[in-house]
Amino acid sequence: MNDRQQRTLYQWFEESALRHTGLPALEIGDEVLTYGELRALALTLADRIAAKHGSLPARVALAATRSVAAYAGYLAIQRLGAAVVPLNPDYPAQRNLDIAQRAGVEVALVDTRSADLFTRLPERHRPTVLGLDEDERVSGPAIEVLERSLPPVPDDPDREAYLMFTSGSTGQPKGVPIRHRNTSLFLAHTIERYEIAPGARLTQTFGLTFDASVIDLFATWGGGATLVVPLAADLYRPIDFVVERELTHWFSVPSVIREAQRLGNLPLGRAVNLRHSMFGAEPVTAQHAELWRAVAPNAVIHNVYGPTELTVCCTNHALSGPTEDWPEFSNGTVPIGVPFPGxxxxxxxxxxxxxxxxxxxxxxxxxxxxxxxxxxxxxxxxxxxxxxxxxxxxxxxxxxxxxxxxxxxxxxxxxxxxxxxxxxLDQQVKVRGFRIELGEVEAAVHRHPHVIDAAVLALPGPDGETELVGAYAGREVDPERFDAWLRELLPLHMVPASLTHLPGGLPLNDNGKTDRKALARILDTTEGS
Incomplete structure (x- = not known):
């Protein structure tokens, strides 16, 4: 394993910061920070953490998002050799407190929305809390003084880089610790595969509690490129954002694009500067890939796959060239491809x-x-x-x-x-004696030319028997014609008993995936029976 494959997250950033000091590292709205400015701010925050806590923490909660201070805070935590435990300020307070306590965080960096979060705990159980000032800048010690006051740059690949919590089958989130050695080979491969280098401009669509944000931040900074952060409203008009900000790379869940199409905000042929477009966390349909080819005609389209436990993503399948040259996809979705090196x-x-x-x-x-x-x-x-x-x-x-x-x-x-x-595998259900894969039924519904997004669930019907019900977004289709169309693709026992048109789109969770629990409440056929 070479040197580039043994770096900590902070080392990936710092090499670029020292080599490309004057190049833009972070862009939020009209504010642009160079690598030198972002590094200086991170060192300032790291010094504040160490001074207030009195020692070097092992895990630090970060309850902030999409601000200069949030990104500098993430880097400050890494500079101290601590693991980041990201918290979403929009999540229920009790969930964030439970995660922080289970993680055993010693310090918490909080923005104004989370300023009072830890006051709910008895004082003896509270971590050291530091508020993140949006106007925080290097106004204290010079960089050389800060560097001398801080410990050496961490270089142990076996230390924890971050601790994410994923949904658990028991209802309690499961903590997933990821070490620097898990991230380093992944980042080396990602930077090379997606041609991330100075001059490249990458978007940051994923929240910090979603591990795909690690690509957003550290593949960008490890390659010396610029991280361009959209506001929430920008994601409803993604192509305007891509064009106006001259992005070269796009990475999101497919739902962002489907929602923009539903709202009529997906103009074709404008995103000519995009070189690489990556989609993950949900299946990418053939229809979605063909649409994006029309949106970004010069971009290589990548379908990436991987659960949090496998460090963001571990497979890739690339599509390039005209759509007529693409092979037919057996189940209507783009393959997840082949594994990454290692x-x-x-x-x-x-x-x-x-x-x-x-x-x-x-x-x-x-x-x-x-x-x-x-x-x-x-x-x-x-x-x-x-x-x-x-x-x-x-x-x-x-x-x-x-x-x-x-x-x-x-x-x-x-x-x-x-x-x-x-x-x-847990989407395999039995309906009237037949074993059915919900993903296979969803793939068939997705093939209809008027469907933008779809999901199928197995729920108790009015007679108490389990039945398939579904919902879709896009142009409304006559139910009888839709049913007849599906019977040409699926056996009768796999055709949903009902397909509900949702003009407002399918409900999504915080990571942009279909919220199946919310959808079940919408489609519950037993309600009112």
Missing amino acids: MEMVLLDESGLAADEGELCVRGAQRFGGYLDPRENAGRFVSYEADGGPAEGYGGSTALTDRHWYRTGDRVRRENGLYVHWGR
Whole structure:
């Protein structure tokens, strides 16, 4: 492993800051900070943290977003060698407090919206709290003095870089610690693959509580490029933002684009400066890819895949050239592609043997080392070696090693050397005796030319039996004609009992994904019965 593959997140930033001091690093609205200015602000905040806390913390909560102070705060935490625990100021206060307490944060950086968050705790349980001043600038010690007062730049790749919390099946978020060694090879590959270099301009659509923000921040800064931060309103008119800010790279969930199309804010052929467009966190349909080709005719389109436990994303499939040259996608979605360097993948069938279709299991440099609560590791890993018999589940009674495979819970098929996502294993349902993959039904609904977005759920019907119900956004289709159209694609037992047109779009969660719990409440056929 070479030097570029052993860096901490802060080292990725600092090398660019020292090499490209006068180049723009961060752009928010009309405000632009150079690499030198952003580094100076980060050092100032790091010095404030160390001085107020009195020692170097191991984990620091960051309750701020989309401000100069928030990004400088993220870098300040990394400069001290601490792990960032991002909190969303828009989340319920109790959720943020639960996460902070479970993470054992010693310090919290908070913006004005979260200024009183930790006053809810007894004083003896409160972390050291520092308010982030939006007008914070280097007005104190000179940079040389700050550097001498701070510890050496952290260089241990085994330290935690950040701690994210994902939704858990028990209803309690699961803590996912990611170490610098997990991020470094990933960043080296990402910067090279997507040609991120000085002069490139990348957007930052993901919130800091979503691990895709690590690409936004550190692939941008590691490549010496400029991070251009959109405001919430900009995401409703993404192409105007792309053109006005002269972006070269776009990275978002597909829902951002579908919502813009629904609102009529997706003009074709204008985003000619885009060189790379990346989409992830949700399936990318063929229809979506073809639409984006018309929007950004010169961009390579990338479908990336990866759960938080595998450090942002671990596969990529690229589409370039005219759409008529693209292969047909078997289930209507773009393949998730092939694994990144340093990653191994195997598909395990129900008997625990390697197959061309089954649960995707992954190990390698980007795989995390286990959950914050070790009890949650049980059932999430397997031991498997080729020609060594069926996979054996990990029960948690022995040490977790790098040889264990992480179970993604995703059903994947290998087709022509590529991995194709066929839905979640937990989305397999039984309806009147038939086993049905919800992802397969959704893929069929997505194929209708008037549909922009769609989701299908299995809910109790009026008679108490489970039935398929769905919702879609786009142009409204006559229900009888839609039903007849679907029967040409699907067996009768897979055709939803109802498809509800939602002119306002499908409900989305904070990460831009379809909020299935909210959708279930909308579609619940038993209500009022």
